[in-house]
Amino acid sequence: MSAELMHGKSAEPAVRVRGLNVVYATSQGDLPAVRDVDLDIEAEKITGIIGESGSGKSTLVMALLNSVGKPGKIVSGSVMVPGVGDMLSIDRERQRRARGKELGLVFQAAQNSLNPLRRIGHQVLDLGRSHEVRDLRDLLRKASDLLTRLGMDADRVLTSYQHELSGGMRQRVGIMFALILDAKIVILDEATTALDMLSQASVLEIVRELHKERGLTTILVTHDMGVVADMADRVVVMYGGEIVEEGPSGSVLSHPAHPYTQGLIRAIPRISGAIDRAVPLPGAPADLKTYLEPGCPFYQRCAAAMPKCQANRPTSLTVSADRKVACFKVTDHD
Amino acid sequence: MKTVMARLAKRLVAGVIMILVVASFTFLLVRLMPGNPVEAKYQSLLLNGLTPVQAMDEVRVMYGFIPHQSLWIQYLHYLGQILHLNLGQSISYEGTPVMRIILGAAPWTIILVLTGTVASFIVGILAGVIAAIRRNSPVGSAITISGSVLHGIPLFVMALFLAYVFTTIWAVLPFGAPYNAALTPGFNGPFISSLARHALLPVFTYALASYGGWLLTMKSSVISVLGDDFILASEVRGLKTSTRVGYIAHNAILPLFTILALSLGFMFGGSLFIEDIFDYPGLGNLLVNAINNRDYPLMSGAFLLITVAVIASNIITDFLYSVVDPRIRR
Numbered sequence: 335m336s337a338e339l340m341h342g343k344s345a346e347p348a349v350r351v352r353g354l355n356v357v358y359a360t361s362q363g364d365l366p367a368v369r370d371v372d373l374d375i376e377a378e379k380i381t382g383i384i385g386e387s388g389s390g391k392s393t394l395v396m397a398l399l400n401s402v403g404k405p406g407k408i409v410s411g412s413v414m415v416p417g418v419g420d421m422l423s424i425d426r427e428r429q430r431r432a433r434g435k436e437l438g439l440v441f442q443a444a445q446n447s448l449n450p451l452r453r454i455g456h457q458v459l460d461l462g463r464s465h466e467v468r469d470l471r472d473l474l475r476k477a478s479d480l481l482t483r484l485g486m487d488a489d490r491v492l493t494s495y496q497h498e499l500s501g502g503m504r505q506r507v508g509i510m511f512a513l514i515l516d517a518k519i520v521i522l523d524e525a526t527t528a529l530d531m532l533s534q535a536s537v538l539e540i541v542r543e544l545h546k547e548r549g550l551t552t553i554l555v556t557h558d559m560g561v562v563a564d565m566a567d568r569v570v571v572m573y574g575g576e577i578v579e580e581g582p583s584g585s586v587l588s589h590p591a592h593p594y595t596q597g598l599i600r601a602i603p604r605i606s607g608a609i610d611r612a613v614p615l616p617g618a619p620a621d622l623k624t625y626l627e628p629g630c631p632f633y634q635r636c637a638a639a640m641p642k643c644q645a646n647r648p649t650s651l652t653v654s655a656d657r658k659v660a661c662f663k664v665t666d667h668d
Numbered sequence: 669m670k671t672v673m674a675r676l677a678k679r680l681v682a683g684v685i686m687i688l689v690v691a692s693f694t695f696l697l698v699r700l701m702p703g704n705p706v707e708a709k710y711q712s713l714l715l716n717g718l719t720p721v722q723a724m725d726e727v728r729v730m731y732g733f734i735p736h737q738s739l740w741i742q743y744l745h746y747l748g749q750i751l752h753l754n755l756g757q758s759i760s761y762e763g764t765p766v767m768r769i770i771l772g773a774a775p776w777t778i779i780l781v782l783t784g785t786v787a788s789f790i791v792g793i794l795a796g797v798i799a800a801i802r803r804n805s806p807v808g809s810a811i812t813i814s815g816s817v818l819h820g821i822p823l824f825v826m827a828l829f830l831a832y833v834f835t836t837i838w839a840v841l842p843f844g845a846p847y848n849a850a851l852t853p854g855f856n857g858p859f860i861s862s863l864a865r866h867a868l869l870p871v872f873t874y875a876l877a878s879y880g881g882w883l884l885t886m887k888s889s890v891i892s893v894l895g896d897d898f899i900l901a902s903e904v905r906g907l908k909t910s911t912r913v914g915y916i917a918h919n920a921i922l923p924l925f926t927i928l929a930l931s932l933g934f935m936f937g938g939s940l941f942i943e944d945i946f947d948y949p950g951l952g953n954l955l956v957n958a959i960n961n962r963d964y965p966l967m968s969g970a971f972l973l974i975t976v977a978v979i980a981s982n983i984i985t986d987f988l989y990s991v992v993d994p995r996i997r998r
Contacts, residue, residue: 396904399904401900401903401904403900430906430908430909431906432906433903433904433905433906434904434905434906434907435906439904439905441897441900441901441904443897444901446896446897446898446901447897447898447901448898448901449898449902449915449918449919450898450919450994450995451915451918451919451992451993451994452915453994460907460911461905461906461907463908463911464905464906464907464908464911465906495994495995497994497995508901511901511905512905
């Protein structure tokens, strides 16, 4: 790895998101799910995206593939992927070819990501045919290698139907599907959430190995701080569809700057000690009303709120080397 | 394969038992009906001057049993006759075996209903997939509306309307009778083309009337499959549209197989309105005539046929299911 990449400054990002806005059409009007997101995903790094349920993490990664399902709609923005172009403006066929081949996604509900009526092996072949893979035999061999790596009996899995596999096995099969076409950018959206702690640890270990081995750019979407601390080089914290803080995971987790990040870290229960040492965040996650307010989306729940926060939305500013925070308390130096 | 055979055998045994139960039920029903047609016939034969012995013999030939025997003996006799495929003799078509009458009427119904059902199934399914995938576009809405409207029009209204349009206003098709009576039935060109021309209108009516049902059922099935996670996953993996539509259609069509099999079973009940309006001597007409004439042997024969057909089609669906749906294969 070059020195440039180590510093992560001058290297071209693997994904460059600019001005991304995604809304969900509801009966009460458009609910913004991702708001004005600018984000550079550094190449060959593991980026963790963290936030509460409903903070827009999954919508953001689905938007990277331009696969936001209805009633969601991408309103504006661009998602530049080197070698592909802007996922949001290239034609549909090129988008389709990029999905799976350039950007592999292991999807939140990966246990149900398989066609129940076709054997896994056949679905691998379907994938290969869709992406014009010449040597399908070789593709099956790759699938078999990956499945073995993921700790499964590859022959049995390839000849099985979805209902013949356990939840954990299906999840791993989902990971295999994201990696099999040698996508350089791999997104795991809560991919290990449904697994027990031991399987989770072993799957994450394999992900880490493959990440290094293949020089992947990995995006981990999770609400588990432990996973981020363990795996990620960088962390992106989302609240109410906005990125409130981002930076190298070590420094963000040890010195969280945004009150929301601080709250998230305080809310983690420890293995030992009383459960009430974990402090839940007061209030409810951002909803439609919050978005109509002109101020900071976290204003209602913020202990450090100032009058200014109610009237103005803080913008994300670089506070120190490589760290950005969207909070007046941090960015204002008076 | 062994388990499949065992399953099939189990199903067959269950089917035979069901048929026996229904046969027993029809047997009792006929005997519980007011008016005792057997006794009436016996009495009328006596009045016609036959001796009691002759009259009894006559009745025995006609109904296949002797009225003064105990119910239990009659029942055993009846079952024995069924096993020999003897359904007794018709009253309205005097002296003709019920079996022969039913076999004579069945082909007309099968031509009509089978062709109509298969045609409407295929068209309805395809239209249903399009209507579901394009449900937010004018094309999808138009298809859905066509389904609802056609589904809502009663069969006899549709039949009369089409008959009026195509045989009166724009007289391109013949009306009434299954074929041109001037031709000799057989495997010859003119007869077959006449058969086809006469069948066109009733088949079309039947297909048009059932198309809406298939379309709407398939549409809702496709929409529910579209919401499944694996469809989103297939998009995210960049599968070709044709492959994805194949995934969707395969998963969505499964529930419709049951309905198709049941409707093919009920086909043997005939389609009364169509047969009546287009003057087809099919099973529907036969059943109505039997009821009007209190032809009990013919009635119970027709009911038995419907039962056997429905049960048999159920067994076949069950078997087909285990071929098309791996989750049931075990």
